[in-house]
Amino acid sequence: MGDQIGMVDRISELPDFIIHHIMSYLSTKEVAQTCVLSKRWNHLRTSFPILDFDQIYFRGDLAERNMYTFSVREKRRFCKFIGYVDASLLRFCELKFSMQKFRLSMSLFDVEGVTSFLDKWIELAVANEVQELDFNVEVNGGSRYSLPATIFSAKLVTTLKLSGCNLEQSSDTIRFHSLKKLALHRVHIGEQMVHKFISECPSLEDLILSRIGDFKRVCVSHAPKLKTVTIDECFELESIEIVAPSLQQCTLAYIRKSCLIDMAGCPHLNSLKLVEVDIEIHDLISKIPLLEKLIIQNCDEITEFEFSSNRLKDLQILRCYNMDGIVVDAPNLLSFSLECRDVPFCFSINGSRQCSCKLKFLIKLDTEGDILILTWFNIIKEEFLGVVHQVKELRMSINIMTPLDSFSLDEFRNRSPSLPREVENLIIDVWNIRNIPPSKYVALLDCSLWVCFPRILSIELKRSCFPLISIDCLELKRRKQSIEFIKFFYEMMINRDTKCCNSHIIKCWRHYLKDFKIDSFVPYKDPKPLHVDNLIAELPGLPDGTIRFHLDWCFSLHIDEAYVTGPSLLNRSSMLI
Numbered sequence: 217m218g219d220q221i222g223m224v225d226r227i228s229e230l231p232d233f234i235i236h237h238i239m240s241y242l243s244t245k246e247v248a249q250t251c252v253l254s255k256r257w258n259h260l261r262t263s264f265p266i267l268d269f270d271q272i273y274f275r276g277d278l279a280e281r282n283m284y285t286f287s288v289r290e291k292r293r294f295c296k297f298i299g300y301v302d303a304s305l306l307r308f309c310e311l312k313f314s315m316q317k318f319r320l321s322m323s324l325f326d327v328e329g330v331t332s333f334l335d336k337w338i339e340l341a342v343a344n345e346v347q348e349l350d351f352n353v354e355v356n357g358g359s360r361y362s363l364p365a366t367i368f369s370a371k372l373v374t375t376l377k378l379s380g381c382n383l384e385q386s387s388d389t390i391r392f393h394s395l396k397k398l399a400l401h402r403v404h405i406g407e408q409m410v411h412k413f414i415s416e417c418p419s420l421e422d423l424i425l426s427r428i429g430d431f432k433r434v435c436v437s438h439a440p441k442l443k444t445v446t447i448d449e450c451f452e453l454e455s456i457e458i459v460a461p462s463l464q465q466c467t468l469a470y471i472r473k474s475c476l477i478d479m480a481g482c483p484h485l486n487s488l489k490l491v492e493v494d495i496e497i498h499d500l501i502s503k504i505p506l507l508e509k510l511i512i513q514n515c516d517e518i519t520e521f522e523f524s525s526n527r528l529k530d531l532q533i534l535r536c537y538n539m540d541g542i543v544v545d546a547p548n549l550l551s552f553s554l555e556c557r558d559v560p561f562c563f564s565i566n567g568s569r570q571c572s573c574k575l576k577f578l579i580k581l582d583t584e585g586d587i588l589i590l591t592w593f594n595i596i597k598e599e600f601l602g603v604v605h606q607v608k609e610l611r612m613s614i615n616i617m618t619p620l621d622s623f624s625l626d627e628f629r630n631r632s633p634s635l636p637r638e639v640e641n642l643i644i645d646v647w648n649i650r651n652i653p654p655s656k657y658v659a660l661l662d663c664s665l666w667v668c669f670p671r672i673l674s675i676e677l678k679r680s681c682f683p684l685i686s687i688d689c690l691e692l693k694r695r696k697q698s699i700e701f702i703k704f705f706y707e708m709m710i711n712r713d714t715k716c717c718n719s720h721i722i723k724c725w726r727h728y729l730k731d732f733k734i735d736s737f738v739p740y741k742d743p744k745p746l747h748v749d750n751l752i753a754e755l756p757g758l759p760d761g762t763i764r765f766h767l768d769w770c771f772s773l774h775i776d777e778a779y780v781t782g783p784s785l786l787n788r789s790s791m792l793i
């Protein structure tokens with residue numbers, strides 16, 4: 217009892233600005249929950265200068281919702297949301313504090329009846345010197361919401377994110393002198409108005425134009441501080457011309473073949489990301505002399521990539537499914553990522569000796585499985601791992617449609633009689649192995665570990681990459697297969713015996729593996745690893761994620777010594793158990 221009297225409520229004694237600072241790290245829901253801490257925390261919630269309103273917290277579940285109209289319940293919830301935003305804003309504005317952020321995210325069927333509230337809220341935010349304005353109003357039917365001219369009076373705004381609304385042409389000068397970030401997503405806005413924004417906001421550093429229709433030309437000039445530009449899904453674009461002396465990063469996504477791109481006026485551009493573009497990329501990148509980071513993603517039109525650069529440090533070629541050849545000469549390359557379905561026909565990477573690689577391949581076999589799977593493993597081992605330096609991550613997604621019969625390690629050993637490569641992390645993602653009988657799991661594992669010796673071996677435990685189709689029996693089968701494979705793998709590791717490989721100089725993985733233990737389980741939704749005591753018992757109850765095993769091999773030669781120099785095989789074979 218005495219102790220309780222002596223207890224001091226220290227968190228309620230904190231100064232106002234510290235409590236607000238703590239709140240700034242919390243989600244809107246968590247901020248609302250702080251009211252239970254004390255009267256003071258509840259009171260300080262009113263003066264918290266970050267006003268974040270998301271209709272999602274006022275929605276019913278999916279079953280209650282209709283695509284086209286509001287149900288009576290939904291309508292009631294919607295009115296409650298409007299009332300909550302209105303009351304909270306008015307309460308805050310009465311205090312006459314300046315507003316750090318105002319975020320509104322809502323969707324409605326018609327703006328009628330709501331326009332006056334939206335206009336009033338923008339007016340209140342502007343009057344309270346809002347610094348960050350994030351306004352997302354999606355109208356599913358009826359007419360769009362047109363932003364009021366008051367918005368142009370937000371002199372102190374540093375970040376302006378608009379989504380789903382109309383922004384009418386303004387003849388007045390835009391006075392966003394402090395504006396650093398402008399993001400327009402699905403905003404109905406004329407070309408001239410965008411150009412006006414760019415040329416009349418001298419502090420602009422970050423520009424995002426996304427899904428803006430009937431928009432033919434982007435011309436960026438008079439933007440001395442502009443550092444990053446993103447142009448995404450503006451399908452009607454015919455030309456992009458950027459003259460920005462400070463520009464460092466640019467992302468172009470979903471750009472048509474006919475679109476003309478001129479970035480010659482960006483001498484400091486060093487990072488370029490291209491997603492689903494049909495343009496001639498070689499021509500574009502050859503005009504960017506300081507390019508250090510290049511990401512090419514989902515560009516199915518590109519069949520060959522040949523590039524030579526002394527500046528390039530980071531190259532990522534991701535999901536370009538028709539890529540047949542990759543030839544890169546970049547002696548300072550430090551990081552290379554490749555994600556493909558079919559193994560490229562021609563592959564050569566000349567990077568730095570410190571270059572670390574992340575490789576992701578999908579083994580998808582639907583004909584002549586036995587021969588192809590061995591060829592596939594062989595190509596990965598000899599043509600990929602054999603020509604790159606440090607492999608940080610190798611992911612093999614296995615999707616085998618054809619029943620496999622004679623597939624075995626011995627055949628693979630004959631084709632590729634060298635020791636496996638050392639890699640940091642091997643991820644085995646069992647997509648579909650129902651055509652591999654469990655008796656062939658051994659061959660699958662043996663071949664995988666004939667390709668490489670991983671320090672960490674991760675096996676994915678998941679349903680499907682299509683989370684929306686949650687009650688699909690295929691997903692359950694896939695999870696069942698993953699569980700079976702993990703159980704098999706665990707048993708193999710625990711009960712490994714080394715009575716095999718007697719007549720061979722180079723033995724299989726069993727003879728080199730010194731120790732094996734479960735490293736962790738990492739759920740997809742929460743990157744915090746979970747400790748697993750009893751894997752087999754806990755497996756069915758685990759959420760989707762990755763099980764990581766730590767493998768300790770009985771030798772640790774540096775990768776270069778092992779493969780660049782010839783006699784390393786003998787050195788290694790002398791260390792056999």
Ligand SMILES: [Zn+2]
Binds near residue numbers: 714717724725
């Ligand atoms: Zn063996």
